[in-house]
Amino acid sequence: MAASEEDVLLSERSNVDELDWVPIKLTLVEYPKGDWLGKILAVSSLSPFGILSGFVALILFRRDVHTVVFFLGTMLNELLNQLLKYTLCEPRPMHRHNLYSEYGMPSAHSQFMWFFTSYVIYFVCIRLHHMNNNTTLENVWKTVIISSCVSLAVIVSFSRVYLQYHTWRQVLYGAIVGFLFGSVWFAATYFLFTPFFPVVVSWRISEFLLLRDTTLIPNVLWFEYTNTRQEARARGRKLVSMKSQ
Template sequence: MAAVGECSLPAPWRPLALTHVEYPAGDFSGQLLAYVSLGPIFIIVGFVTLIIFKRELHTISFLGGLAFNEGINWLIKNVIREPRPCQEAHSAVTTKYGMPSSHAQFIWFFSVYSFLFLYLRVYLLYHTWSQVLYGGVAGSIMAIAWFAFTQEILTPLFPRIAAWPISEFFLIRDTSLIPNILWFEYTVTRAEARNRQRKLGTKLQ
């Protein structure tokens, strides 16, 4: 057991508020929506996993767009400086400004379960409807701009980038000219497996 004064520090403790989401005590809907609000973290983990195992340039570009989108959100927040609603209701938030909603901007950029996520950010009193709306508009504009940038500027450069020595070292590839990558990988893998099985059978004879 700790002695008296052993746990005291000169500075107060601060929580790492990256995933710190609060909800009204005893509110099952609020608790469920608080878990759903962690969706962007799972999306980022999914992107990193895909990049590690696929090394595909479009996936890397998509994640770069999401990161750039988050940077723009931070910039807009610090220009507008509109406070969050009911700030006293939350003990810890990552930023004190709420306009535009970074969650809404992220989700609109990613184009998934938009209505549900817009609803839960207001329900949990982290944003007003106007903050969510402007976050959605900003995310949509960023998604369109980044998609155009990827298609018009980056995609023509992908074959050259994939041929760089560093890209070859990290096995980074360009699949932009392959219409059905899943079918392509399946047929190539099946053909290679049959070829190796044939060679193995020849060696065993």
């Protein structure tokens, strides 16, 4: 009986060994062992997934229709990247081409980051502002946001070349395509889609999903902060009044 059980275990193990195990290449990032810079750049390559997680969180908790349109743009940008890859059919660098069946032109990471960065630049400079209050502090935090996005895009793009997932040419074309599509998508959102936001949020399905349009509010964060504080104070005074009775 013991021998038969051992035979069964060996048979199951051999069947497992014969299986063709395939990693999820989307999140698989390798770096040279002992290379601390490579490790940092490998972690930075995961930035697009963090940004996508942020989109999901914002959509779930803020329900702003502009955020939904921005997220839709990132999905279309990824679709455009796949269309270009399978149209140009340019392989990755040689040793990466042996590991990845997906083509390398243009770099998806580079295109994603520069799409996001270009859209944020336009959004911060054109859409996000105080009403008639162009203060020095406002210019400082705008500069911080823009410089942070540009720096992260540069780091992620450089990481794809340093880790030998793409050539400089593939990364450069990814950046160009991403920046151009981000510009086009922001222009379409600002001039074409935004006028229809009030209509969209009035739909029954939008009311059910609690979608809202904050386009006409100059600074959403300040608006929500002041209104929440006023409401909290009013409810606090009402609670104290009820307890005193």
